[in-house]
Amino acid sequence: MADAAKTVKNAKTAITPTRAENFPEWYQQVIKATDMAENSAVRGCYIIKPYGFAIWENVQKHLGQMIKDEDVQNAYFPLLIPLSYIAKEAKHIDGFAKECAVVTHHRLSVNDKGELGPDKDSQLTEPMIIRPTSETIIGESMHNWVQSYRDLPLKLNQWCNVMRWEMRPRIFLRTAEFLWQEGHNAFATADEADADARRMLEVYRTFLEDYMAIPGIVGVKTPDERFPGAIETYTVEAFMQDGKALQACTSHNLGQTFAKSADIKFLDKDGTQKLAWTTSWGMSTRTIGGLIMMHGDDDGMIMPPRMAPYQVAILPFIKDDADTPAIMKACDEMRAALKSAGITAQIDKTEARSSDKMWAAIKKGVPVRLEIGARELAEGKVSFTRRDLGRDGKQVADIAAAPDMVKASLEQMHTDMLAGARARMDAQIHRINSLADLRAFFAAGTMGGVKIDYALIKGSAEYENIAKEFSLSTRCLPFDAPDQVIIAKSY
RNA sequence: CGGAAUGUAGCUCAGCCUGGUAGAGUGCUUGCUUCGGGAGCAAGAGGCCCAGGGUUCGAAUCCCUGCAUUCCGACCA
Known part of the structure; x- marks a missing residue:
């Protein structure tokens, strides 16, 4: 029992289940973990x-x-x-x-x-x-x-x-x-x-x-x-x-x-x-x-920078209580500097451990986490990490240069997220040429939607059968290909 | 509104089959040691077991009847 609980605790993902395991449940768990809404x-x-x-x-x-x-x-x-x-x-x-x-x-x-x-x-x-x-x-x-x-x-x-x-x-x-x-x-x-x-x-x-x-x-x-x-x-x-x-x-x-x-x-x-x-x-x-x-990913939300409730989570890392005033002062100054650069930031002033502060920010999907501890104060530098890149993307900046670097980072993050999302979408939409292919596509449980000539499904009883069997609907006739129709399962 | 499942501690759940003083993990509180990608030990607080009826000496447990939630359909932003 204890071992089982420990396994869950040490699981690699912050959200259980993962998207692959159970997407609807993952969705609800993200909302709970981020504290966005409740019943x-x-x-x-x-x-x-x-x-x-x-x-x-x-x-x-x-x-x-x-x-x-x-x-x-x-x-x-x-x-x-x-x-x-x-x-x-x-x-x-x-x-x-x-x-x-x-x-x-x-x-x-x-x-x-x-x-x-x-x-x-x-x-x-x-x-x-x-x-x-x-x-x-x-x-x-x-x-x-x-x-x-x-x-x-x-x-x-x-x-x-x-x-x-x-x-x-x-x-x-x-x-x-x-x-x-x-x-x-x-x-x-x-x-x-x-x-x-x-x-x-x-x-x-x-x-x-x-x-x-x-x-x-x-x-x-x-x-x-x-x-x-x-x-x-x-x-x-x-x-x-x-x-x-x-x-x-x-x-x-x-x-x-x-x-x-x-x-x-x-x-x-x-x-x-x-x-x-x-x-x-x-x-x-x-x-x-x-x-x-x-x-979102299996660790929670990833907020696109321009939609994020706050774009930067400033995380004070305190080992020795004697450092607290200096670290908090640096955090306040950093927040003010970020604000001057047009960036919204929140300081995690809870007494939680460093790792817990980090995971809280990760789950909430705060675009950038910025760490300030005794080490940063001694070196005059701060380190910050983009949520979508993870720990490998950690950067170090001189305190004075940090706001500009964070700002550039947020801009790049938006660009990368949009490009990534577009690549996923493109991969999810498959061009097909017959009703048989339509059935085969969804019968195989393939992710995503199809693009098919509208003339093939318009008024087709066979299409209606397939649509009903797999809960499909026509999503739209794309402006860039108006003789075709996108068909998919939908929310 | 159909089909299925579930209602027990803040949360996630075990216990129910086989009725007999309410359990675990996590979270929370306190103390100590820790602290930069999920730390450890100790003590502590916390429950009308969804509701209402039955059965029984005795019900979280068995039987009805509600209600609620979740998932899958139909409807739809």
Whole structure:
């Protein structure tokens, strides 16, 4: 018994099981080990803890700026949507009715049995739903705000929570309540709307690559995978380390579907009333799950430097208590110097042993660990290590030069992570030429997805059989090969 | 909502078959020795055994009924 426990303790990986042994379990263990999130009392709703929420704050900061740079204005619309709003668009109802939380009462009371429950006398004349997405309620405002072609384009974005009553929640990836930004733009012409949907997709692609180091396949959804009510849905499909695809963002050309149902009309230059053309686009906290499955390893998380809650873990190594004040002072100075260089850092001031401080930083995936002990003070140097390279990548720098070197190291780390992720993705996607190959690929349990001529599967009953047998879906028609389709298992 | 599994210490689990005073590892606290890729010894704190019913002299254990969680499907960002 003791020996068995010891073996686990001395295992080479900090996370058990490894990715190869059990990927879903590994994923959950990483979230636990990093302290990003945990279960709550409500099924499907999760508590995002500070280390996880800091990632979301970085999404808000960087993606938020990119959205503003597109002349989109932030606003906030209500959580509750009158049932009649969502009832206006039939396809939209089909898409969301099964997963809507409904508010029917506005008051609680204690009944005869002493039980607290909805007060019968407080039933709402019209039930409200908790927003699963806000097209309908924002459409109502657009109806009020748009009269002239001069009011267009109207570009709005909100950061909020939404709720979809999921049958099978998974932390970050599929949660009943999740955080996202949802953008809603309205235009005078069809061309502008389609260009906008594609433009916002490009914003996401850029953000995913430049900040999250997540490469993906950029393309358009097949009709069966479209957002309810959209005429086109554009997507970036990322491939996780287990070979499953994850839709990292979404951008819809809604055509005039919602303009019709919300009656968003404007008087055009030619003096005639016209319906507007709208788009909507979103990225959610599920992308944090993607970040983990894209970059984590068997020792825990590896944060891409630009998304990391903090980029450097300063680890004071103290052997002799007499050194503590000098080492702590050096740590504080280093933190200040890093801050001046635009680098975020946190000092591990716990009394843990050196090796425990190191492993804590490793599991959390802090991009760079910087060690300061008596040795460094004596030599006027510090040593630092990139998380993705491990101990072999340890570098030594003069204290004064360290911030610049760390900064260069973080930049290089981002580049390397993106390149590595892209190489993995390229290796995971296989070009095939027949339905027989499709079956063989997934029957063999091969990791990843396939790229096949769309004409071969479109309307094919055999394809439907294979898809059902292996839980496959069409991910997208890539922009760079629009006559082909990517097929994979997905989250 | 179907299929399967699991609910026992903060965490991971053993004990259950064969009913008889609640166990281990880890974590936590304290002390000493250690300390730069997971240290060691010692002492200590910590449990309504998911809930409700049965059976029994006696239930963590056997039998019902709930509830929750996880995994696999269907639905979906």
